[in-house]
Amino acid sequence: MNLIELSIISLTSAMVVYALAFIAFAMDLARRSAAVGAAQQGQVSEAEQPVAVAAGSVAGSSTSVNSASVNSASAGSASVGPGPLPRAGKPKAADTGLAYGRSPSLRVGVALTVLAWVLHLAAVLMRGIAAERVPWANMYEFSMTGTLLIVGVFLLVLTRVDLRFLGTFITGLVLVLLLLASMNFYVEVAPLPPALQSVWLVIHVFVASLATGLFALGFALSVVQLMQFRRESIAAGGKPARLRFLATLPSSQKLENLAYRVTIIGFILWTFTLMAGSIWAEKAWGRYWGWDTKEVWTFIIWVIFAGYIHARATRGWRGSRSAWLAIIGFSAVLFNFGIVNVFFKGLHAYSGL
Amino acid sequence: MSRPSDHYDSRPPVSEAGDGVTQPKLGFIGWLRWFWRQLTSMRTALFLLLLLAIAAVPGSLVPQRSSDPNGVTQYFADNPDLAPVLDNFQAFDVYSSAWFSAIYLLLFVSLIGCVIPRTAHHLKALRAAPPKTPARLARLAGFTTRQAPAGTDAATAVDSARRLLKSTGYRVALFNSRSRAGRSEFSVSAERGYLRETGNLVFHSALVGVLVTVGFGSGFGFSGQRVLVEGQTFVNTLGAYDSFNPGRFFDDGTLDPYKLSLDTFEADYEMENLDAYGQPIDFTADVTITHRGQESEAGTVKVNEPLYTGGTDVYLLGNGYAPTITVKDPDGNVVFTDSIPFLPQDANLTSMGVVKVPDGLDEQLGMLGFFYPTQDVAASGAYFSSFPDLVYPMLTLNVYAGDLGLDSGVPASVYTLDVDELTPLTGRDIGIDSIELMPGETQDLPNGLGSVTFENANPDAADGDFTGSVPRFASFDIHHDPTQGWVLLFAILVLLGLLTSLFVPRRRVWVKALEGDDGSIRLEYAGLARGEDPTLEAAVSALADRHAALLEADAPPADAPADSLPGGSQQTDSQQTDTRQT
Numbered sequence A: 001m002n003l004i005e006l007s008i009i010s011l012t013s014a015m016v017v018y019a020l021a022f023i024a025f026a027m028d029l030a031r032r033s034a035a036v037g038a039a040q041q042g043q044v045s046e047a048e049q050p051v052a053v054a055a056g057s058v059a060g061s062s063t064s065v066n067s068a069s070v071n072s073a074s075a076g077s078a079s080v081g082p083g084p085l086p087r088a089g090k091p092k093a094a095d096t097g098l099a100y101g102r103s104p105s106l107r108v109g110v111a112l113t114v115l116a117w118v119l120h121l122a123a124v125l126m127r128g129i130a131a132e133r134v135p136w137a138n139m140y141e142f143s144m145t146g147t148l149l150i151v152g153v154f155l156l157v158l159t160r161v162d163l164r165f166l167g168t169f170i171t172g173l174v175l176v177l178l179l180l181a182s183m184n185f186y187v188e189v190a191p192l193p194p195a196l197q198s199v200w201l202v203i204h205v206f207v208a209s210l211a212t213g214l215f216a217l218g219f220a221l222s223v224v225q226l227m228q229f230r231r232e233s234i235a236a237g238g239k240p241a242r243l244r245f246l247a248t249l250p251s252s253q254k255l256e257n258l259a260y261r262v263t264i265i266g267f268i269l270w271t272f273t274l275m276a277g278s279i280w281a282e283k284a285w286g287r288y289w290g291w292d293t294k295e296v297w298t299f300i301i302w303v304i305f306a307g308y309i310h311a312r313a314t315r316g317w318r319g320s321r322s323a324w325l326a327i328i329g330f331s332a333v334l335f336n337f338g339i340v341n342v343f344f345k346g347l348h349a350y351s352g353l
Numbered sequence B: 001m002s003r004p005s006d007h008y009d010s011r012p013p014v015s016e017a018g019d020g021v022t023q024p025k026l027g028f029i030g031w032l033r034w035f036w037r038q039l040t041s042m043r044t045a046l047f048l049l050l051l052l053a054i055a056a057v058p059g060s061l062v063p064q065r066s067s068d069p070n071g072v073t074q075y076f077a078d079n080p081d082l083a084p085v086l087d088n089f090q091a092f093d094v095y096s097s098a099w100f101s102a103i104y105l106l107l108f109v110s111l112i113g114c115v116i117p118r119t120a121h122h123l124k125a126l127r128a129a130p131p132k133t134p135a136r137l138a139r140l141a142g143f144t145t146r147q148a149p150a151g152t153d154a155a156t157a158v159d160s161a162r163r164l165l166k167s168t169g170y171r172v173a174l175f176n177s178r179s180r181a182g183r184s185e186f187s188v189s190a191e192r193g194y195l196r197e198t199g200n201l202v203f204h205s206a207l208v209g210v211l212v213t214v215g216f217g218s219g220f221g222f223s224g225q226r227v228l229v230e231g232q233t234f235v236n237t238l239g240a241y242d243s244f245n246p247g248r249f250f251d252d253g254t255l256d257p258y259k260l261s262l263d264t265f266e267a268d269y270e271m272e273n274l275d276a277y278g279q280p281i282d283f284t285a286d287v288t289i290t291h292r293g294q295e296s297e298a299g300t301v302k303v304n305e306p307l308y309t310g311g312t313d314v315y316l317l318g319n320g321y322a323p324t325i326t327v328k329d330p331d332g333n334v335v336f337t338d339s340i341p342f343l344p345q346d347a348n349l350t351s352m353g354v355v356k357v358p359d360g361l362d363e364q365l366g367m368l369g370f371f372y373p374t375q376d377v378a379a380s381g382a383y384f385s386s387f388p389d390l391v392y393p394m395l396t397l398n399v400y401a402g403d404l405g406l407d408s409g410v411p412a413s414v415y416t417l418d419v420d421e422l423t424p425l426t427g428r429d430i431g432i433d434s435i436e437l438m439p440g441e442t443q444d445l446p447n448g449l450g451s452v453t454f455e456n457a458n459p460d461a462a463d464g465d466f467t468g469s470v471p472r473f474a475s476f477d478i479h480h481d482p483t484q485g486w487v488l489l490f491a492i493l494v495l496l497g498l499l500t501s502l503f504v505p506r507r508r509v510w511v512k513a514l515e516g517d518d519g520s521i522r523l524e525y526a527g528l529a530r531g532e533d534p535t536l537e538a539a540v541s542a543l544a545d546r547h548a549a550l551l552e553a554d555a556p557p558a559d560a561p562a563d564s565l566p567g568g569s570q571q572t573d574s575q576q577t578d579t580r581q582t
């Protein structure tokens, strides 16, 4: 058995483990819904303790503030006292929604994701070693490495901010992309054509994939933000909202800030991608910019995200409208990768298909 | 006006509707003002940005004349009805079209209109002191309180906060006011992160720089193409180019007439990996450059490694075979001999070329040739090439006689032969086999017109070894763009500006000391984010901790004498530990 076959086996195993992780994360979401349901059942007794809630929040204890919003979700605003909520204590706690903790299935989901990522990494490394070059020179390899970076960015961010609730989204997305790539894009290892023999292949494509990983996270957060915002509006009207697990997630405001933070890092990397690509194009094709289809789409994506950043700074555009721009931006990234590479004609004819 | 009025951080307009009712009719200047305000608002910038993104899409759906002229010709042939309509909308020149230009020009006018007042405002802000401490800090971000150690007075406590803030990069101002109760309140107001706005302004200004240099850059340069067969030399003068596109302001007198010879062209193809058999691995053009009055020097041009010489950049863009063909009249006199570049048609370099023999024979002769570096026969009997290198080279020629049209004055491409006006002398239609030659072979032309030879460029090679039997050509792009370096410089400024404006937090922080009834000092800390600042609250509480520790260390110890050495040193230690922790 050679390295290339081992790489395929390793990638297939990674996909199986991602699928298991996906199931574990989905079970966690189900448990969250159940937990919220239970909390709403116990509403009557909880509503008798508004004083305790308020006192807790003044002291900066960790659970309080948003249980108020859970209360209001079902029973109106009995527990929200007059005047603004004190902004004391730990901001994280205040924004983490209903206290929920980490269920066993959530822990299993994260552990399986790490395992799958290691297998995935091994598959990518073996492919690279077998090819004796960076493993991102055709569509199959872009997909393999790009998804590795998406999960890598996700796991890295997890060490700093608790975004475990995005596990279903990330593992689901990566699983679908890997399945598509294995079934439609697979090509045998081939040497690099002269135009790809450049350090810029290493830099430009790698940074672009990294940016894609961050945009993916920003996209996921923006989607949850929109759902959360809807729930919050419904809850503010005093009606019970569906998708109860949302009550255990951060507020839409907090989600928006998180989405913004990962997206601007992605934007900076994308800006770099665009510039590195131009420098490379100057070397390989004799001009730094020529409105080749792939260049056009890289530009479009850049402009959309510049629009997103502006929207965040424009009165009337913060919140849901800017979230839509992050969603459109990432859709354009996927389009650029999946459709432009395969179906559009241009100089970037490196899909290997 | 610092930021556009609809920036989320600006104060919302005060009851615009109310103003509208009482406002007198806008005069011309008033309208201009209004228009300018609209043009430089955040909403307009956002709208134009999104419009720009949308307007860029069609250029990726329809071939563009600038990047894919053949695609445009093909599109016209495939969609004879639709194409002219699209052409009216400049759909084949999207990126230089009136509407695309209008969008980005408006965007940049808006950008300039936005950046200038902000720069002016920022320059003023850079010199101004931080604003006065707000009366009540309790509602601000990260509000927290500490009790000053006994024996510390308010002025000293605030001064120590001032020094602490100053040492961590804040601009500071001290204030001393009276509270409603008549007590004296000391406070320090501090601000940092002016670099954030600077970065933002650098970013936007550098964008203008990129646009302007790109816009003008093409005007001062040129780009030209030239095909060279191995052994040929090109002199960098206007007439020597196969095609030449000067910019608007380019002066051909400035061309440096260096000589460039293509000595050899080497192509490597994959032969081991059967999955990628025949895929190109490396192309190398070995050249010799001679500047006027100087020794010649050797150079190489590769796909990702252009050659920079004589103020020009030389790129290797294409390559192929240039079979050497000799035609003789019936008496054996050479009437034509040349290496003719054949244009590759596929990855295995099946190539097509044209031979035109205007003089020396009874009739003008045109030959349409196909060259197969490794000839193979399909089941249908058609020839094709199965490998791009010279394993079994074969040249086929279809011969035509008649007026080649070279004297009509209409420039004709050397790569095409208009056979409509010519009489075929070979071909399936008239039942005469076309001419087939391997390197070194000669055949008679039909009708006793003479003979044609496919010269072997490497006649001394062993039998069956055809490497080097056919010369190769390389096509070079030669450019000159004096503004390229400027574009790079502005691009780097864009990136640096972006990094600072997105990662330097701009914040205000206040520390206030309030005297209580019992003479104790309460210290209040709070901050205000100016723009995205996720770490503000943590920063305020860290400041409070550090400041409290400082005061603790400076305070006269309550029970130990002030000059007690061991105690003093211990306190210093604990202060340092605190500093490290924060």
Ligand code: HEM
Residues within 6 Å of the ligand: A306, A309, A310, A313, B003, B004, B007, B040, B041, B042, B045, B049, B107, B108, B110, B111, B112, B114, B115, B199, B200, B201, B203, B204, B207, B497, B498, B501, B502, B531, B532
């Ligand atoms: C070529 C068009 C433009 C592009 C590509 C662009 C891009 C950007 C980007 C990437 C940022 C975030 C980074 C930073 O703060 O430096 C930004 C911020 C900003 N832009 Fe632009 N911009 C453009 C035009 C404009 C125009 C016309 C205006 C004025 C109306 C404007 C006003 C601003 C402001 C005020 C911010 C700061 C936002 C904040 O406070 O977070 N920009 N722009």
